[in-house]
Amino acid sequence: xxxxxxxxxxxxxxxxxxxxxxxxxxxxxxxxxxxxxxxxxxxxxxxxxxxxxxxxxxxxxxxxxxxxxxxxxxxxxxxxxxxxxxxxxxxxxxxxxxxxxxxxxxxxxxxxxxxxxxxxxxxxxxxxxxxxxxxxxxxxxxxxxxxxxxxxxxxxxxxxxxxxxxxxxxxxxxxxxxxxxxxxxxxxxxxxxxxxxxxxxxxxxxxxxxxxxxxxxxxxxxxxxxxxxxx
Amino acid sequence: xxxxxxxxxxxxxxxxxxxxxxxxxxxxxxxxxxxxxxxxxxxxxxxxxxxxxxxxxxxxxxxxxxxxxxxxxxxxxxxxxxxxxxxxxxxxxxxxxxxxxxxxxxxxxxxxxxxxxxxxxxxxxxxxxxxxxxxxxxxxxxxxxxxxxxxxxxxxxxxxxxxxxxxxx
Numbered sequence: 001x002x003x004x005x006x007x008x009x010x011x012x013x014x015x016x017x018x019x020x021x022x023x024x025x026x027x028x029x030x031x032x033x034x035x036x037x038x039x040x041x042x043x044x045x046x047x048x049x050x051x052x053x054x055x056x057x058x059x060x061x062x063x064x065x066x067x068x069x070x071x072x073x074x075x076x077x078x079x080x081x082x083x084x085x086x087x088x089x090x091x092x093x094x095x096x097x098x099x100x101x102x103x104x105x106x107x108x109x110x111x112x113x114x115x116x117x118x119x120x121x122x123x124x125x126x127x128x129x130x131x132x133x134x135x136x137x138x139x140x141x142x143x144x145x146x147x148x149x150x151x152x153x154x155x156x157x158x159x160x161x162x163x164x165x166x167x168x169x170x171x172x173x174x175x176x177x178x179x180x181x182x183x184x185x186x187x188x189x190x191x192x193x194x195x196x197x198x199x200x201x202x203x204x205x206x207x208x209x210x211x212x213x214x215x216x217x218x219x220x221x222x223x224x225x226x227x228x229x230x231x
Numbered sequence: 232x233x234x235x236x237x238x239x240x241x242x243x244x245x246x247x248x249x250x251x252x253x254x255x256x257x258x259x260x261x262x263x264x265x266x267x268x269x270x271x272x273x274x275x276x277x278x279x280x281x282x283x284x285x286x287x288x289x290x291x292x293x294x295x296x297x298x299x300x301x302x303x304x305x306x307x308x309x310x311x312x313x314x315x316x317x318x319x320x321x322x323x324x325x326x327x328x329x330x331x332x333x334x335x336x337x338x339x340x341x342x343x344x345x346x347x348x349x350x351x352x353x354x355x356x357x358x359x360x361x362x363x364x365x366x367x368x369x370x371x372x373x374x375x376x377x378x379x380x381x382x383x384x385x386x387x388x389x390x391x392x393x394x395x396x397x398x399x400x
Binding site for chain 1: 232233234235236237238239240241242243244245246247248249251271272273275277279283285286287293294295297298304305306327328330333335337339340341342343344345346347348360361364365369389390394395396397398399400
């Protein structure tokens with residue numbers, strides 16, 4: 001059975017004390033390392049139901065949302081450099097003022113009746129995705145005194161195997177809040193900038209929208225097949 | 232070669248992007264319910280978690296080119312409710328060559344910087360190479376409880392004395 005590469009030293013440690021909510025939610029026992037079998041090398045190839053405005057978060061209501069209109073585009077790849085075609089990309093985000101359209105978000109910034117903040121697209125045959133939205137705002141949170149999250153868009157990805165599943169966040173270039181954000185900083189230092197999009201002049205739409213580019217890399221296939229120990 | 236993108240938490244507002252009306256319905260009707268509660272290390276239910284399941288159909292087939300092909304969706308998704316409860320409506324998985332029937336599970340939550348992965352086995356699972364890798368005294372955390380003909384219970388403890396066994400595949 002072909003194995004997908006291990007993701008050592010890429011993901012944040014589940015026990016990251018600066019992010020306080022990890023305290024009671026991280027397992028204290030080490031995960032048990034086992035080879036991937038059929039259930040792990042297969043995975044949902046969901047095409048789901050993509051609605052006509054699911055790729056354009058600025059057109060999901062009667063009017064236009066407040067804020068800076070942007071296009072977010074990029075590719076979903078595996079770590080062998082192969083594009084991941086026809087895979088579901090789900091996104092969610094705060095509005096331009098940094099407020100989520102969610103009952104539990106109570107910070108004193110206005111909701112926008114023209115913005116919900118959820119979207120979904122499929123990658124094309126080259127692994128490319130694109131959606132239109134507004135640039136989310138930064139917002140305060142209760143982790144520590146004067147804590148602010150840098151602006152970000154949540155991304156959920158499936159790839160083609162259970163092993164490739166990934167949920168992450170895309171950030172915007174040169175955000176001064178990176179230095180103070182325990183969630184961004186939970187990732188190993190060398191890997192953090194992989195979560196930061198780049199301004200992309202070529203993808204801007206004249207007199208309409210700025211553009212940011214962000215490629216997402218999922219686990220690719222290991223070149224050395226796992227050998228089951230013989231009894 | 233491109234380098235892997237790090238994981239980040241789903242945060243507390245995951246439902247905006249991830250809540251599907253038919254998420255729990257691996258099959259639209261009939262079948263069994265598999266569900267339970269997600270708990271933190273203090274024993275409190277986690278109301279902003281999401282549980283996803285991936286499994287074979289009763290004949291051991293996945294809807295994927297590496298398997299035999301089936302119309303079965305195989306995938307379930309349940310955001311926990313105000314009591315920390317998750318559930319999916321599905322068919323019981325069949326055995327795979329050399330493996331006991333099981334469902335693979337991903338758990339996401341605010342406060343989890345990466346998903347955690349486990350497996351659900353049915354009562355009296357028999358021989359299985361993944362279960363065999365788990366110390367005997369912790370294996371019970373991976374076995375669903377049969378509540379009735381059509382209902383199985385599987386609680387997930389992220390931390391604590393009853394901590395669920397998690398895997399690194």
